[in-house]
Amino acid sequence: MEKKNAGIKKINGGITSPKGYHATGSHIGIKECKKDLAIVYSDVPAKAVGVFTTNLLKASSVLWNQNLIKNHNMIQGIVVNSGNANVCTGEIGDKHTEMMAAELASCLGFNKNQVIVASTGVIGKLLPIEIIIKGIKNTCKTLGITENDARLAAEAIITTDTHPKEISVEFIIDNKKIRIGGMAKGSGMIHPNMATMLSFISTDINISRELLEKALKESIEESYNMISVDGDTSTSDSVILLANGMSNNSEILDEGEDYLTFKQALHYVNLYLAQEIVRDGEGANKFITVHVKGAASKQDAKILSKSVITSNLVKTAFFGEDANWGRIICAMGYSGANFDPSKVSIKYLNSGNSIEVMKDGMSLEFDEDLALKILKEKEIIVELILKDGESEAIAWGCDLSYDYVRINGSYRT
Amino acid sequence: MEKKNAGIKKINGGITSPKGYHATGSHIGIKECKKDLAIVYSDVPAKAVGVFTTNLLKASSVLWNQNLIKNHNMIQGIVVNSGNANVCTGEIGDKHTEMMAAELASCLGFNKNQVIVASTGVIGKLLPIEIIIKGIKNTCKTLGITENDARLAAEAIITTDTHPKEISVEFIIDNKKIRIGGMAKGSGMIHPNMATMLSFISTDINISRELLEKALKESIEESYNMISVDGDTSTSDSVILLANGMSNNSEILDEGEDYLTFKQALHYVNLYLAQEIVRDGEGANKFITVHVKGAASKQDAKILSKSVITSNLVKTAFFGEDANWGRIICAMGYSGANFDPSKVSIKYLNSGNSIEVMKDGMSLEFDEDLALKILKEKEIIVELILKDGESEAIAWGCDLSYDYVRINGSYRT
Numbered sequence: 001m002e003k004k005n006a007g008i009k010k011i012n013g014g015i016t017s018p019k020g021y022h023a024t025g026s027h028i029g030i031k032e033c034k035k036d037l038a039i040v041y042s043d044v045p046a047k048a049v050g051v052f053t054t055n056l057l058k059a060s061s062v063l064w065n066q067n068l069i070k071n072h073n074m075i076q077g078i079v080v081n082s083g084n085a086n087v088c089t090g091e092i093g094d095k096h097t098e099m100m101a102a103e104l105a106s107c108l109g110f111n112k113n114q115v116i117v118a119s120t121g122v123i124g125k126l127l128p129i130e131i132i133i134k135g136i137k138n139t140c141k142t143l144g145i146t147e148n149d150a151r152l153a154a155e156a157i158i159t160t161d162t163h164p165k166e167i168s169v170e171f172i173i174d175n176k177k178i179r180i181g182g183m184a185k186g187s188g189m190i191h192p193n194m195a196t197m198l199s200f201i202s203t204d205i206n207i208s209r210e211l212l213e214k215a216l217k218e219s220i221e222e223s224y225n226m227i228s229v230d231g232d233t234s235t236s237d238s239v240i241l242l243a244n245g246m247s248n249n250s251e252i253l254d255e256g257e258d259y260l261t262f263k264q265a266l267h268y269v270n271l272y273l274a275q276e277i278v279r280d281g282e283g284a285n286k287f288i289t290v291h292v293k294g295a296a297s298k299q300d301a302k303i304l305s306k307s308v309i310t311s312n313l314v315k316t317a318f319f320g321e322d323a324n325w326g327r328i329i330c331a332m333g334y335s336g337a338n339f340d341p342s343k344v345s346i347k348y349l350n351s352g353n354s355i356e357v358m359k360d361g362m363s364l365e366f367d368e369d370l371a372l373k374i375l376k377e378k379e380i381i382v383e384l385i386l387k388d389g390e391s392e393a394i395a396w397g398c399d400l401s402y403d404y405v406r407i408n409g410s411y412r413t
Numbered sequence: 414m415e416k417k418n419a420g421i422k423k424i425n426g427g428i429t430s431p432k433g434y435h436a437t438g439s440h441i442g443i444k445e446c447k448k449d450l451a452i453v454y455s456d457v458p459a460k461a462v463g464v465f466t467t468n469l470l471k472a473s474s475v476l477w478n479q480n481l482i483k484n485h486n487m488i489q490g491i492v493v494n495s496g497n498a499n500v501c502t503g504e505i506g507d508k509h510t511e512m513m514a515a516e517l518a519s520c521l522g523f524n525k526n527q528v529i530v531a532s533t534g535v536i537g538k539l540l541p542i543e544i545i546i547k548g549i550k551n552t553c554k555t556l557g558i559t560e561n562d563a564r565l566a567a568e569a570i571i572t573t574d575t576h577p578k579e580i581s582v583e584f585i586i587d588n589k590k591i592r593i594g595g596m597a598k599g600s601g602m603i604h605p606n607m608a609t610m611l612s613f614i615s616t617d618i619n620i621s622r623e624l625l626e627k628a629l630k631e632s633i634e635e636s637y638n639m640i641s642v643d644g645d646t647s648t649s650d651s652v653i654l655l656a657n658g659m660s661n662n663s664e665i666l667d668e669g670e671d672y673l674t675f676k677q678a679l680h681y682v683n684l685y686l687a688q689e690i691v692r693d694g695e696g697a698n699k700f701i702t703v704h705v706k707g708a709a710s711k712q713d714a715k716i717l718s719k720s721v722i723t724s725n726l727v728k729t730a731f732f733g734e735d736a737n738w739g740r741i742i743c744a745m746g747y748s749g750a751n752f753d754p755s756k757v758s759i760k761y762l763n764s765g766n767s768i769e770v771m772k773d774g775m776s777l778e779f780d781e782d783l784a785l786k787i788l789k790e791k792e793i794i795v796e797l798i799l800k801d802g803e804s805e806a807i808a809w810g811c812d813l814s815y816d817y818v819r820i821n822g823s824y825r826t
Contacts (some may be wrong), residue, residue: 124738124776319818329501333471400818409732411735
């Protein structure tokens with residue numbers, strides 16, 4: 001899925017790489033020292049589609065954004081604060097979200113209903129709204145002045161992430177150069193079915209809203225929804241995609257070659273950001289890929305790969321560099337997926353080596369030294385080969401380390 | 414649920430406390446130093462009922478026991494080895510299970526189809542069957558000679574547990590003294606819907622097989638199935654209950670008062686053992702009780718309480734003694750249960766203090782010092798008060814500590 005073709009190439013840059021997008025980020029005083037406010041805007045109104053958390057409890061801003069997108073509002077700005085999630089804050093919280101949108105709209109000369117709002121951080125505390133309103137006003141003044149604008153925004157949306165995450169790709173459609181840019185945050189509360197994360201994608205492509213939405217939803221199924229850090233689905237998870245049409249290609253209206261090229265490029269961006277989130281998972285030392293092959297159905301393959309990547313016992317075994325494949329087959333067994341345990345084979349792989357530890361449901365004698373050599377690497381692939389059908393799925397996760405416990409034992413205080 | 418009445422009293426002793434039961438445990442060489450073989454037998458054949466893991470992958474011994482119980486075999490002996498789970502060992506593994514049963518039967522003078530077998534430990538390695546057969550032979554010779562026989566057996570079935578777990582209760586039915594004894598093991602791979610654990614219960618009551626089974630199943634729903642250490646459901650989980658009828662009460666054939674007394678006593682035993690497993694959870698420092706009240710249905714209440722007690726983020730917050738209730742409401746939100754988040758109140762309690770941190774879906778300003786005082790205790794209760802109905806449920810779990818990672822990062826090697 002990662003191979004590039006259709007002339008899609010990765011380029012330097014992030015959310016501002018496509019035509020007409022601008023951004024910045026600054027420290028306004030929600031957090032103690034780090035940047036905590038990001039602004040993105042487009043020169044012209046953009047079509048917007050999004051996918052949001054399935055948690056019954058939703059951040060105030062998630063409800064705001066869902067409403068804008070449902071009403072097909074053309075979006076021109078995004079304002080994000082980190083350090084406070086504005087969840088469980090009732091009507092006051094809703095008012096604060098609206099005030100953030102209104103302030104950005106007022107500063108930049110459009111309507112509050114054209115502003116996407118996001119808040120990430122601690123649950124259950126009121127936003128320091130005066131600080132934020134003042135911060136938006138001041139930060140807007142720096143737009144276009146600062147260098148590395150995309151990077152500043154990417155830095156301002158992170159919480160426990162150890163580094164910002166951004167990407168940009170370029171490709172040609174209709175003889176026009178098209179770009180997609182993206183930035184994401186997410187480190188803990190990461191789990192399939194919307195990881196605890198925010199991801200913002202911009203593009204200058206001209207495409208129908210229906211196809212924009214279809215491409216995003218399909219891509220998410222195989223990217224953000226296949227990663228897990230800790231099994232917790234947060235209240236703020238959102239992926240938002242803006243398309244402002246400024247590349248001036250003729251509008252894509254059917255699922256022809258141009259659509260497929262765009263979709264492939266978009267998936268490249270989403271997959272990159274999703275994997276970056278896992279690589280930077282709280283306390284993560286290892287990047288683990290679980291590849292299920294030969295499953296009876298796509299659904300079974302997904303359930304199996306996610307169950308393995310989510311198991312605390314599997315994750316601590318990777319932390320301990322222990323080829324304890326029994327925990328893998330055990331996590332498959334309780335996943336609820338349909339498969340024949342007596343036909344499962346399990347392999348560990350890295351870039352240079354491969355070792356089979358279980359074959360056709362039976363343990364194998366294997367070279368522990370070789371297994372350790374593979375498990376000592378930072379990036380490890382687990383292949384789970386079934387004989388139940390032709391379907392496959394890949395999920396990505398990380399190990400469970402002392403640092404995960406340290407980070408989350410002391411996050412709030 | 415823990416209050417004693419109907420004259421049920423806790424007494425000293427374990428699995429051998431009811432009439433006619435004997436046991437022992439010894440070190441035979443599967444593990445390096447610790448006891449690794451337990452034997453239990455009844456002077457007369459006993460009715461046996463059991464509940465087993467829902468994992469698709471089952472230990473060879475689980476399949477053996479399910480078959481015996483399904484066929485209503487009268488059971489006279491139990492043989493358990495720790496240190497090796499005999500899972501993913503194919504037909505050889507099945508043969509080994511049968512050999513263990515046959516050896517115990519031969520030593521003690523009954524049929525192999527009257528022997529329950531259990532194996533717990535690492536998955537995917539063949540049992541050292543010659544050591545085990547010799548060990549069963551030698552251990553049988555010590556039966557009745559050693560003191561503290563129940564305790565020896567309880568010690569021999571544990572793996573990463575830090576101490577053996579046993580209990581005995583006594584009550585009167587039909588003017589006869591009835592006893593129930595039990596022992597359990599389990600420390601990691603513990604999750605609702607059969608914790609990763611073994612629990613053996615003996616009783617001398619005279620009761621129909623149907624009622625014996627009914628009492629066990631109903632009790633398990635509210636005890637072992639409501640605990641979680643790490644969310645992993647193992648391949649060996651089993652609760653087995655033997656009733657040899659030696660107390661000579663007239664056989665209980667209906668759900669009258671005698672049945673209810675027995676059921677209450679049995680539940681007392683199961684709840685004690687289930688809670689002991691959580692208290693001794695791998696790396697556990699805190700014993701957490703999550704009590705959901707006012708739920709729309711029993712099922713919703715159970716799902717909510719289990720989702721909270723299973724969340725890594727909730728568990729690390731307890732480890733950090735951090736009143737981060739946002740993670741609790743978040744775990745409720747993604748649980749899949751039906752509830753109204755805008756009506757939820759959350760309280761932390763211990764034996765002496767109580768603090769409300771969320772009311773009707775809104776955060777409250779609360780005394781952080783008092784919260785810390787409560788969270789510093791070893792035993793903490795979380796009350797989740799909904800306004801959706803009249804149903805409630807209680808789940809039990811523990812914190813997630815550095816030691817959990819340490820223990821599981823190096824279990825196999």
